[in-house]
Amino acid sequence: VDFKLYSYYRSSCSYRVRIALEYKKIQYTYIPIHLLQNGGEQNTEGYSKLNTKKEVPTLTHQDFHLSQSMAIIEYLDEALPKPQLFLGDAKQKAKIRQACELINSGIQPLQNLRVLNKLASDFKIDELQKTKWVVDHVQSGLAALESFLSSHSGQFCFGDSITAADLFLIPQLYNAERYKMDITLYKQLSKINKNCLQLESFIKAHPDQQPDAPK
Amino acid sequence: VDFKLYSYYRSSCSYRVRIALEYKKIQYTYIPIHLLQNGGEQNTEGYSKLNTKKEVPTLTHQDFHLSQSMAIIEYLDEALPKPQLFLGDAKQKAKIRQACELINSGIQPLQNLRVLNKLASDFKIDELQKTKWVVDHVQSGLAALESFLSSHSGQFCFGDSITAADLFLIPQLYNAERYKMDITLYKQLSKINKNCLQLESFIKAHPDQQPDAPK
Numbered sequence: 001v002d003f004k005l006y007s008y009y010r011s012s013c014s015y016r017v018r019i020a021l022e023y024k025k026i027q028y029t030y031i032p033i034h035l036l037q038n039g040g041e042q043n044t045e046g047y048s049k050l051n052t053k054k055e056v057p058t059l060t061h062q063d064f065h066l067s068q069s070m071a072i073i074e075y076l077d078e079a080l081p082k083p084q085l086f087l088g089d090a091k092q093k094a095k096i097r098q099a100c101e102l103i104n105s106g107i108q109p110l111q112n113l114r115v116l117n118k119l120a121s122d123f124k125i126d127e128l129q130k131t132k133w134v135v136d137h138v139q140s141g142l143a144a145l146e147s148f149l150s151s152h153s154g155q156f157c158f159g160d161s162i163t164a165a166d167l168f169l170i171p172q173l174y175n176a177e178r179y180k181m182d183i184t185l186y187k188q189l190s191k192i193n194k195n196c197l198q199l200e201s202f203i204k205a206h207p208d209q210q211p212d213a214p215k
Numbered sequence: 216v217d218f219k220l221y222s223y224y225r226s227s228c229s230y231r232v233r234i235a236l237e238y239k240k241i242q243y244t245y246i247p248i249h250l251l252q253n254g255g256e257q258n259t260e261g262y263s264k265l266n267t268k269k270e271v272p273t274l275t276h277q278d279f280h281l282s283q284s285m286a287i288i289e290y291l292d293e294a295l296p297k298p299q300l301f302l303g304d305a306k307q308k309a310k311i312r313q314a315c316e317l318i319n320s321g322i323q324p325l326q327n328l329r330v331l332n333k334l335a336s337d338f339k340i341d342e343l344q345k346t347k348w349v350v351d352h353v354q355s356g357l358a359a360l361e362s363f364l365s366s367h368s369g370q371f372c373f374g375d376s377i378t379a380a381d382l383f384l385i386p387q388l389y390n391a392e393r394y395k396m397d398i399t400l401y402k403q404l405s406k407i408n409k410n411c412l413q414l415e416s417f418i419k420a421h422p423d424q425q426p427d428a429p430k
Contacts, residue, residue: 067313106283
């Protein structure tokens, strides 16, 4: 097996890459990095050489290592193009990337563990305030995405084929549900969610199915 | 002129795209969107049809419109590949994207105007606390980037050629300096900054040179 993925079961960025690997039927070794135990295993000297931002995921391919889920998924799509995740001509690929980035830079960074911990410690906010912060950002991001996709979606984000956009959407909706948000408010997004969650690659990549998920 | 850019002079995401346009010598019409005046011009009905997240930049190319700076720069690089911004083989391009994302999803989202306004209104924090929040996130992001680039940089982020990574770095350093951060702490990054700021495309794209910059 040439590929290794350093992953945390509940990390939405790791989840995106796991779907890509499963969808492309790439065998890989799963290396759990527990973000909470042992002072955060991402902070060890060995791991931070692989990933200078001390985050998951990191993918290694033989002696090559790479982080940032967007960069990893683009790389997998260039190195192993079938089935393609950035589908279509330059304009279509651009729209797929726009959808990915609405989540990748527009939502996820504002609600990840490190940021929430910093909010709590800098501003002494309580759990209720923290939840409101997350929900507000996720709602405005998902609303923008729902509206953007209205001229693109079919069974999935872009017509009836899986694209990279679906790999970003499903983990973000999983996160939203952890915060008890009602995702059926977003009719297209929740329909796409249902469709994706029936597919083998999404099932295998789900947080609950990972070796480091609690029993 | 086939291209129009909806931009705000001081927006670092707009600045990235302006450098790409100048570097590729693409003529474009500049359409200023003032993020503060008139209740935020990004919030008008007309603009929010173009950009459902109500952000800058948006690029239009004939009847095609696109937002998210990463998606725009990838699109320009596919549609008008010379000179190339994502240079090299799949592995090299992946590393360039990783550097871009360390800024695009790792730093910028935590210190943009909308997020800072929300911090102030949700948690009643003062200017000093706001500045500390920005500086902490920018510092940890730039430190991770400085360390990551140690095995890649030359005159620029990747060797001695301009790549997309430089288009993300220079606007982020401009922002850091607005917050009075000492960017010479990052030896490679500040050297790259100096080198880039001498180039015509970076000079033309600079916030101070835009039609909507205050006199």
